[in-house]
Amino acid sequence: MADGPTITTIAERAGVSIASVSRVLNGLPTRQDTVRKVMAAADELGYVRNAVARSLKSRRTHQVAFAMADVGNPAYLAMLRQIQPVLKSAGYRLVLHSTDAVVADEIDVLHSLGERYVDGLIMSPLRVTEQHLELLASARAPVVIIGSVPEGTPVDNVRADSRTGVKLAVDHLHRLGRRTIGMVNGPTDTVPGAVRGAAYREALEDLGLPYDEELVEIGDFYRAEGGRAVAALLRRRPDLDALMCANDLIALGALDVLRAAGRRVPDDVAVAGMDDTDLAAASWPSLTSVSLGSAERGKAAAELLLDRLRNGDREPRRVTVPPRLAVRASTTGEKPAPSRPPGAERGSP
Amino acid sequence: MADGPTITTIAERAGVSIASVSRVLNGLPTRQDTVRKVMAAADELGYVRNAVARSLKSRRTHQVAFAMADVGNPAYLAMLRQIQPVLKSAGYRLVLHSTDAVVADEIDVLHSLGERYVDGLIMSPLRVTEQHLELLASARAPVVIIGSVPEGTPVDNVRADSRTGVKLAVDHLHRLGRRTIGMVNGPTDTVPGAVRGAAYREALEDLGLPYDEELVEIGDFYRAEGGRAVAALLRRRPDLDALMCANDLIALGALDVLRAAGRRVPDDVAVAGMDDTDLAAASWPSLTSVSLGSAERGKAAAELLLDRLRNGDREPRRVTVPPRLAVRASTTGEKPAPSRPPGAERGSP
DNA sequence: GCGTACTCAGTAAACGTTTACAGACATCTT
DNA sequence: AAGATGTCTGTAAACGTTTACTGAGTACGC
Structure with missing residues (x-):
């Protein structure tokens, strides 16, 4: 040494x-x-x-940061897995920031861009606050935001479309002949909760189905809470024949409770989840789920950033990634072809 | 800007x-x-x-790299999730390298330590080759290896104990009264495959059970291949009453096939997996699985590295993390208390 | 009132590169 | 053969910090 x-x-x-x-x-x-x-x-x-001396002189670090709440969240993980190879093949290293859902930490990360230890940043903030916007406007390095920012914010921006996503799933359930479609949502004071709740209502209306408050139950975005919500819903409306769940964990909770109640899935009740995580393919029955394109969003973000690093002053660009419905056994009952899940490496270290 | x-x-x-x-x-x-x-x-x-100028002068970058095959692999992810906060609270940033299971990439990473863009490295190599050892001996920054290195290699080292892990699971099956315990392994030319196969044999011998080659089937570490292997095993030995699977994916494949064959789990056949991934808790029935302590290994590695960064020339240290058996429904049939899986963040970006 | 000790601030050199500039030498043109 | 052109190399200045050294000024003791 x-x-x-x-x-x-x-x-x-x-x-x-x-x-x-x-x-x-x-x-x-x-x-x-x-x-x-x-x-x-x-x-x-x-x-x-020596990379450090090089960077000092050339004013390029060949590093890019990715900041999100928690790598453990499959959605962020999917982004990361796409971002990494794109950056790598362009000769950039990846600096990872987990902000643990703490807004102050996100602000810190934005601030730290002034230290110039990275050439750019990809950030997927929980919520975009006033402070975010201020810092984004004066950021000392290019930033790409995955999520929604107000019109006119001077950064590249990649977003999902969960509204259309919910519609895809509800339409799918409707096409299968289901007419009493319940919704199990997370708290509506969160952005995804609010959007998905509204989208469910719109989707029903588009189909000419009545919106019935009794068919909606709010829990939280976790398995156990999801299960409890489903149990309550089931008590109130034993006649429901489909469940739109606001994410995959809730849907797994739904499967638990339906099984315990002796309801067959999908024969008696069809279940659709959202996010299309690894868990969706692993569960039994495997779970029909709406992918919001986390992987695509990650890839798009990385490409936008690289493009901007080459061409500093083009107009900010916005990319919207369309959702996609992954149909599996929990709605159609077909046996899915078992396939190697994306995260599955050989062996285990 | x-x-x-x-x-x-x-x-x-x-x-x-x-x-x-x-x-x-x-x-x-x-x-x-x-x-x-x-x-x-x-x-x-x-x-x-300016962090770069600072680093140049102070010869400290306050960055640490973590290199593994693929973040998508739950084991590596678990490590990462522990490593990140430990480093963060010590004021270090995390640079992530995915080597995609390519040995040359690992070598590159070791080589790139000479660029001095990080103060240290945590690496979980697939296999430790001669070239690894050479580079480790002359590494330009402290390295902690997660995995096995030969005695005397001058690096800190954290390892799992899958041999004891297999024994834990086999003993557990035996204690439940199972006597015809099959093994579904991955290829035995991989390190985990070889170790787990041998450990299975030893565990049986320790229990005074005969080792019967007919009860062993080799597939690969994926769900579909695991399922195929189980199907073959089942045809050959319809009398088996338990399955030791070399990882969770294989175990999921086993559940698929057993269900299709009309065998009840665990009543007819008890199933144990290995690695204790998120999937184990999510599957149905939930999967008894041996945790090899990825999270603990990550934490230990980060702490070893930090310690060495403070105290450059202490003796290399070795930490072995003991395995732990997570008992779930696939062996005992008890209803597990549904709980929030570790990777589950609220909402979805 | 003068030497000593102390506190604080400025000058300049380093860290390891890249690069503008100028100089040395060779090759060509006429 | 002399000037013009071209190719290659070395010198030195940057990049933005940290820090050893020096010196200015103040406070103190006798």
């Missing part, structure tokens, strides 16, 4: 100036003879360029 | 030298008057210290 060689070391060894060494290492036109001497010296010494 | 202020800007504004600015910013003893002037100037200008 001795102090590594620098271009000065090489210059001495090769009997040339540090400028020549630098030129050779950067492939600038140099006499063959010099190239050989420098290369030889560099090889012998096991020289590796 | 204009060029940010530097200590020179501040120095001019405050009418002091850059040395004084630096001293104030670093809290070195300074006259109150000067402190005030510098602070005021810094505030007005919205100054943020």
Whole structure:
């Protein structure tokens, strides 16, 4: 772990100036003879360029940050898994920030852009506050936001469309002949809760079905709470024949409770979830779920950022990723072809 | 996005030298008057210290890299989720490398330590080759390996104990009265495959049960392949009453096939998996599984690294994390208390 | 009133690169 | 053969910090 060689070391060894060494290492036109001497010296010494000094001079770190609430959340994970290879193949390293759903931490990250330890940032904030907007407007590096920002915010922006997503699922249930479609939502004071609740109502109206408050139950976005909500719903409306669940965890809770109540899925009650996580494919019956395109959003965000890093002052761009319905056994009862889930590496370390 | 202020800007504004600015910013003893002037100037200008210049001078980047095959793999993800907060609270940023199971990429990462863009590295290699060992011996920054390295390798090392893990599960099945315990393994030319296969045999012998090759089937570490292997096993030995699966995906495949064959789990056949991933709790019936302590290993690795960064030349240390059996319905049939899975964040971005 | 000790601030050198500039030498043109 | 052109190299200045060293000014003791 001795102090590594620098271009000065090489210059001495090769009997040339540090400028020549630098030129050779950067492939600038140099006499063959010099190239050989420098290369030889560099090889012998096991020289590796110091990235920090390089960054200081070139004002490029070749690092990009990705900030989200929690890597454990499958949606963020899906983004990460797309972002990483895109950046890597463009020669950027990835700095990961977990903000733990703490707004102050997000603000910190935005602030820290001033430290210039990254060339750009991809951020998926929980909520965009006034403070976010201020910092975004004066950010010291390009930022791409995954999520919604107000019209006119000077950053690239990638968003999902959960409204259409809910509609896809409700339409699907309707097409299967279901007419008494319940909704199990998370708290409506959250952005996804509010949007999905409203979208459910709209979807019903578009289909000419009545909106019945009795068919809606609010729990939370977790399995157990979802299950409890479904139990309540089932007590109130034993006649329901389909459930639109606001995310996959709620849907798993629904499966638990329906099974305990002796209702067959999908024969008696069809169940649709949302987010299309790994769990959807793993559960039994496997879960029909709306993908909001986390992976695509991640990819789009990375590409937007790279594009901006090349071309600093183009207009901010907005990309909306369309949702997609993954149909599985919990609505159609068909046996799904078992396939290797995306996150499944061979063996286990 | 204009060029940010530097200590020179501040120095001019405050009418002091850059040395004084630096001293104030670093809290070195300074006259109150000067402190005030510098602070005021810094505030007005919205100054943020340039991390790159700082690193160059101080030879510390306050970054640490974590390199593994694929974040999508739940085991690595569990490590990451522990590593991140430990580093963060110690003031380090996390640089993430996905090596995609490509050995050359791992080597690259080790090599790139010479660039000095991080202060240390946590790596969970697939296999440790000769080249790994060479590079580890001459690494330009402290490295912690999660996995096994030969005795005497000069790095800190954290390892799991899947041998004991298999024994835990087999003993558990035996205690439940099962005597015809099959094993569904992955390829035995992988390290986990080989170790788990041997451990299964040992566990049986320890219990005084005969080792019967007919009860062992080799597939691969995925759901579909696992299912196929189980189907073959079941045809050969319809009398088996328990299955030890080399990972959770195989176990899920087993559940699929057993269900299709009309065998009840656990009444007819008890099933145990390995790795205790999120999927184990989500499946139905929920899956008894051996946790190899990925989370603990991640935490231990991060702590070892931090410790070494503080104290560069202590003896290399080795930590072994004991396995733990998570008992669920697939062996005991008890209804598990539904709980919020660890990766479940509220809402979905 | 003068030497000593102390506190604080400024100058300048470093960290390891990249790069503008100028100089040395070779090659070509006429 | 002399000037013009071109190719390659070295010198030195940056990038934005931190910090050793020096020196100015103040306080104190005698």
